[in-house]
Amino acid sequence: MAQGLLRFITAGSVDDGKSTLIGRLLYDSKTIFEDQLESIEQASTQRGTDGADLSLLTDGLRAEREQGITIDVAYRYFATPKRKFIIADAPGHIQYTRNMVTGASTADLAIILIDARAGLLEQTHRHSFIAHLLGIKHMVVCVNKMDLVDWDEARYNEIVDLYRSFSSRLDIPDIRFIPISALQGDNVVDRSERMAWYDGPTLLNHLEHVHVAADRNLQDCRFPVQYVVRPQTDAHRDFRGYAGRVAGGVFKVGDKVVALPSGLSSKVTSIAIGEKQVDMAFPPQSVVMTLADDIDLSRGDMLVRENNQPESVQDIDARICWLSEQPMRPGTRFELHHTSREAKAVVKEVVYKLDINTLHRVEDDLQIGMNDIARVRIRTAAPVLADDYRRNRATGSFILVDPGTRLTVAAGVIYA
Amino acid sequence: MSDYNLSHLDELEAEGMYVLREVAAQFERPAILFSGGKDSICVTHLARKAFAPARIPMPLVHIDTGHNFPETLQFRDDLVNELGVQLIVGSVQELIDRGEVTEEQGFNASRNRIQTPTLISTIEAHQFDACVGGARRDEEKARAKERFFSHRDDFSQWDPKNQRPELWDLYNGKCQPGEHFRVFPLNNWTELDIWNYILRENIAIPSLYFAHEREVIRRDGQILANSAYLNLRPDEQPEKLQVRFRTLGDLTITGAVESDADNLEKIVAEVAAARKTERGGRMDDKRSQSAMEDRKKEGYF
Ligand SMILES: Nc1nc2c(ncn2[C@@H]2O[C@H](COP(=O)(O)OP(=O)(O)OP(=O)(O)O)[C@@H](O)[C@H]2O)c(=O)[nH]1
Ligand SMILES: [Mg+2]
Numbered sequence: 001m002a003q004g005l006l007r008f009i010t011a012g013s014v015d016d017g018k019s020t021l022i023g024r025l026l027y028d029s030k031t032i033f034e035d036q037l038e039s040i041e042q043a044s045t046q047r048g049t050d051g052a053d054l055s056l057l058t059d060g061l062r063a064e065r066e067q068g069i070t071i072d073v074a075y076r077y078f079a080t081p082k083r084k085f086i087i088a089d090a091p092g093h094i095q096y097t098r099n100m101v102t103g104a105s106t107a108d109l110a111i112i113l114i115d116a117r118a119g120l121l122e123q124t125h126r127h128s129f130i131a132h133l134l135g136i137k138h139m140v141v142c143v144n145k146m147d148l149v150d151w152d153e154a155r156y157n158e159i160v161d162l163y164r165s166f167s168s169r170l171d172i173p174d175i176r177f178i179p180i181s182a183l184q185g186d187n188v189v190d191r192s193e194r195m196a197w198y199d200g201p202t203l204l205n206h207l208e209h210v211h212v213a214a215d216r217n218l219q220d221c222r223f224p225v226q227y228v229v230r231p232q233t234d235a236h237r238d239f240r241g242y243a244g245r246v247a248g249g250v251f252k253v254g255d256k257v258v259a260l261p262s263g264l265s266s267k268v269t270s271i272a273i274g275e276k277q278v279d280m281a282f283p284p285q286s287v288v289m290t291l292a293d294d295i296d297l298s299r300g301d302m303l304v305r306e307n308n309q310p311e312s313v314q315d316i317d318a319r320i321c322w323l324s325e326q327p328m329r330p331g332t333r334f335e336l337h338h339t340s341r342e343a344k345a346v347v348k349e350v351v352y353k354l355d356i357n358t359l360h361r362v363e364d365d366l367q368i369g370m371n372d373i374a375r376v377r378i379r380t381a382a383p384v385l386a387d388d389y390r391r392n393r394a395t396g397s398f399i400l401v402d403p404g405t406r407l408t409v410a411a412g413v414i415y416a
Numbered sequence: 417m418s419d420y421n422l423s424h425l426d427e428l429e430a431e432g433m434y435v436l437r438e439v440a441a442q443f444e445r446p447a448i449l450f451s452g453g454k455d456s457i458c459v460t461h462l463a464r465k466a467f468a469p470a471r472i473p474m475p476l477v478h479i480d481t482g483h484n485f486p487e488t489l490q491f492r493d494d495l496v497n498e499l500g501v502q503l504i505v506g507s508v509q510e511l512i513d514r515g516e517v518t519e520e521q522g523f524n525a526s527r528n529r530i531q532t533p534t535l536i537s538t539i540e541a542h543q544f545d546a547c548v549g550g551a552r553r554d555e556e557k558a559r560a561k562e563r564f565f566s567h568r569d570d571f572s573q574w575d576p577k578n579q580r581p582e583l584w585d586l587y588n589g590k591c592q593p594g595e596h597f598r599v600f601p602l603n604n605w606t607e608l609d610i611w612n613y614i615l616r617e618n619i620a621i622p623s624l625y626f627a628h629e630r631e632v633i634r635r636d637g638q639i640l641a642n643s644a645y646l647n648l649r650p651d652e653q654p655e656k657l658q659v660r661f662r663t664l665g666d667l668t669i670t671g672a673v674e675s676d677a678d679n680l681e682k683i684v685a686e687v688a689a690a691r692k693t694e695r696g697g698r699m700d701d702k703r704s705q706s707a708m709e710d711r712k713k714e715g716y717f
Contacts, residue, residue: 005424033693043705060557061576062706071577074560077606084424086604098581102563105583186477217418227437231470237470245434247586250420255487274465282420286433286466301442323581337586340441399586406590 003392005202006212007086007284009073009103011115011131013123014302017144019070021113021182021203022089028189031078032057045181054127054182058089071096073103082208086156092123095230097130097371098323101411104131104213105397108212113182118151129373132170133319133413135393138212139167139175142203146195147181153197156322157343169359174210178203204370218285221249221257221302222310223281224339224395225387229288241272241288241313242297247339247394248387249305251289252280257303260385261312266291282396300341302385310395312383315348317415321373324402328368334409344381345400373387378412388414419554425613432459432601433466434585434604436566439546439599439600440473444544446599447504449535449717450476452488453664454621455550457495458610459601461619463548464645475502477547479535479717481527483645491622506538513517514573529632532716536572539596546589548599549717554606555694562600570594572715598717607662608687608695615680627660627678638671662687662694 008017026032029277030284040056047053058074059065070091076087088103104110114124131139141163149155150335156179167175176269178187179198186192189204201209229241251257255268271281281287289303297303303311304310322328328347335344352361353374368374422430428632436459441447450456463472478492480702508527511517517530518535518713539547546565551561558576565587567580580588590596603608614621631642633652640646642654659672660683702711 004421005427033691035692058557058560060560060709062709063577065705072561072579074557075604076560077554079606096695099579102581102583143602155716164598226419226434226442226668227500229467229470233471236469241469244436245430272468274468284430284434285422286437288468335590349503393584397584397586399583399588401588401590406588406592408581408583408588411581 004212005084005086006109006207007088007107007209008109008111009088009090009100010111011100011104011109011114011120011127012091012092012264013115013121013127014069014094016092016113016115016124017091017112018092018111019055019067021095021111021142021180021188022076022087022181023146024185025087025121025176025204026057026078026186027279028185029078029080031080040307045377046177050281050324061314068215068379072099080204083274084395085207090127090128094123096143098127099325100127101321102132104134104136105411107131107134107136109136109140109210110136111140111142111143113144114159114163116143116145116155116159116179120166121160122357125166125359126371128167129170129356129359132172133321134252135215135389136174136415139172140206141175141177143179144182146192147184149295151179151192151194153195156198164178165252166359167254173245176200176206178206192338196245198409203334204238209348211381217247218250219388220303220308221251221303222247222253222337222392223257224313224341225297225299225303226340228298231353237366238263239290240294242303243286243288243291244340245286246281246283248392249308250280250282250285251303251338252255256306257291258306258309258327260302260304260309261383262296264295265306266293266295300339301395302339310385310387311371311416313386314380316380316382316384316386317375317376318378319373319415320400320412322368322370322409322410324407325370326409327370328409333403335399335403336378336382336384336398336400338386339395341384343384345346347376349377350378386414386416406410425609425616426668428605428609429462429465429613429691431604432462435587435616436463436466436548438587439548439590439642442587443546443597446474447477448474449550450478450492451550451664451717452478452492452622453485453550454610454614454625455552457619458497458605458613458623459497459548459550461617461626472499472501474506474548474704477504477538477544479506479507479531479533479538480508480541482507483527483643485622485624485641487622487624491620491667493619504538504542506534508534508703511537511572511589529711530713532711535716535717539572545591545598546597546599548601550602551600551717552605552610553603556708558706558712562603564600564603565589566598566600567591568596568598568715572596574598574712574715576709576713598616603665608684611680611684611687615684618647622664624661624664625683627675627682628683629656629658629660630659630672631655632657632659632672640671
């Protein structure tokens with residue numbers, strides 16, 4: 001059976017071979033276009049590389065090519081007869097962790113690369129933890145550069161054991177290990193003849209077949225109102241429709257719904273996608289709903305079912321990843337963006353910060369700086385309609401925006 | 417549709433509509449940059465769906481190089497009429513006449529580069545705080561790095577080394593006065609997705625996309641439409657070929673491909689089998705390895 005779209009990210013420490021791997025995957029699966037190949041061959045010759053440097057397929061910025069590192073996530077699209085893929089090639093450098101977080105927030109699977117010579121590094125830990133924090137349930141650990149350790153099975157096993165013991169403290173249901181050489185292509189698309197001791201699938205084979213349970217909640221009806229459609233034209237004088245993307249559950253015409261936070265109830269009278277009327281809507285569809293009653297309902301509000309409602313909270317227990325170069329100053333007021341809702345917020349308490357190498361809680365130094373991951377308690381000025389992130393990504397996630405610089409300074413997931 | 421699974425195109429459509437509604441909700445003066453090409457036509461189609469039964473609540477902005485295919489302008493005007501939206505034209509010729517930009521000279525002269533100051537002056541004149549474009553990440557290596565809400569400073573510049581984080585689909589459209597966002601609802605679409613979608617939705621597109629006979633010249637491995645705006649080299653001989661365009665830009669830079677795909681089904685088949693990217697035929701990208709990045713930093717589409 002054909003598998004659906006797979007969104008994955010490459011992660012791991014700087015220079016572990018992420019971009020080379022993506023290049024190799026595209027090249028060996030014959031999904032590179034001729035002019036793209038010509039262009040990277042030309043660029044490689046110019047800089048005196050032997051053959052085409054495949055990392056240039058994703059490292060497209062001038063500064064990236066100058067420094068030989070990835071700075072920001074590159075997205076690549078490719079398809080094999082078995083599956084469609086969206087790849088996010090993330091940077092390994094610690095300075096650009098927030099770009100990795102950006103790419104990971106929409107991924108279903110993470111490939112963690114480890115340089116067989118170097119083993120597990122701090123960024124290996126950090127990226128693995130971020131993937132786990134963001135709810136990625138599938139991980140493939142590629143032990144790379146096996147060519148540089150003589151294709152040594154013992155070294156591979158050593159790294160696998162180290163990673164297993166690190167990751168046993170994260171709850172990632174599906175972890176696979178594959179020994180590869182991104183540079184030479186071993187076990188990427190084609191099976192390696194130099195590592196006969198490995199009898200698992202190649203990376204592409206695994207990616208094509210891994211079953212990723214759709215990250216969709218079909219139980220809890222959640223419809224954050226995004227925009228109110230009021231045509232005010234002669235043909236639709238009294239029309240008032242609520243536009244939004246279904247964040248959970250299945251809504252049907254005729255369903256009784258409750259509007260939050262007002263608590264007023266009504267009935268769904270129509271659901272439309274563009275001009276087409278449909279009888280139901282489910283995630284991640286973008287629709288317009290109309291209701292039987294003229295109730296007060298606008299952007300930031302949410303339609304739900306009476307017997308299944310999110311928590312309406314002003315005190316939030318959350319994990320955040322700090323993304324700003326400026327450390328967090330205690331008592332700062334932020335704007336918290338959650339679904340289509342915004343609320344003023346303040347971090348009341350830093351409960352602990354995480355030591356990324358040991359995964360231990362640090363409770364004596366609670367200064368939060370760039371790339372720190374912490375558990376915090378946040379107080380908002382208005383109620384937020386929240387679910388646990390593990391139950392619903394869309395209604396369990398938020399960002400903090402600095403009202404002065406207007407920058408996104410933190411990514412947060414709610415533990416309700 | 418059983419098991420509540422959406423097709424790939426349905427998912428992309430839902431995402432695009434969501435992004436467009438965020439634009440309408442978050443910004444005071446948004447606009448859609450409309451080039452007349454297939455991507456901006458798709459964006460406009462998504463906008464129509466996103467706000468139905470109301471009209472699209474933002475104007476279409478066309479940056480007119482003056483070197484257009486006549487079909488493109490006709491198409492634009494018909495669409496604007498049908499949708500009942502406002503059309504704003506930023507004219508490159510006017511900027512040249514006012515002496516604000518200088519035209520390139522020579523055989524490969526094009527007005528591509530001076531579209532950027534025209535776009536910026538149009539944005540400033542109308543104080544747009546969000547400009548929706550049809551760019552896709554699969555088009556080009558600098559575009560592969562784009563956010564959905566892409567921040568521009570008060571000189572309209574893109575800073576690819578310091579982009580804002582963008583988490584989930586929580587798009588932060590906050591910026592300082594004078595700054596704005598470029599927004600790309602089609603980020604995750606490929607060229608093939610676009611064609612499959614045009615086919616599925618039966619969207620009208622300019623006839624230039626279908627194979628037709630045209631007078632062209634061959635230059636540096638490209639096939640260019642012969643026109644009054646193209647400076648011919650002494651050795652260049654116009655010839656007639658059966659061609660179509662994979663992208664539509666300024667007449668002088670848009671390369672054609674030899675093709676007999678004269679309907680949407682044939683185009684889909686042709687694109688699916690293509691061995692070159694659509695921008696492989698664009699002179700503007702061929703100027704250097706980082707031609708697109710450099711133009712984007714300056715404020716290009
Ligand atoms: N010998 C060998 N070298 C490799 C292999 N994979 C990658 N490299 C080399 O390692 C260096 C770094 O590779 P990249 O692909 O740029 O690493 P990266 O993980 O993308 O780095 P960042 O994105 O900057 O974090 C390059 O010189 C590659 O040629 C491999 O399997 N074997
Ligand atoms: Mg890289």
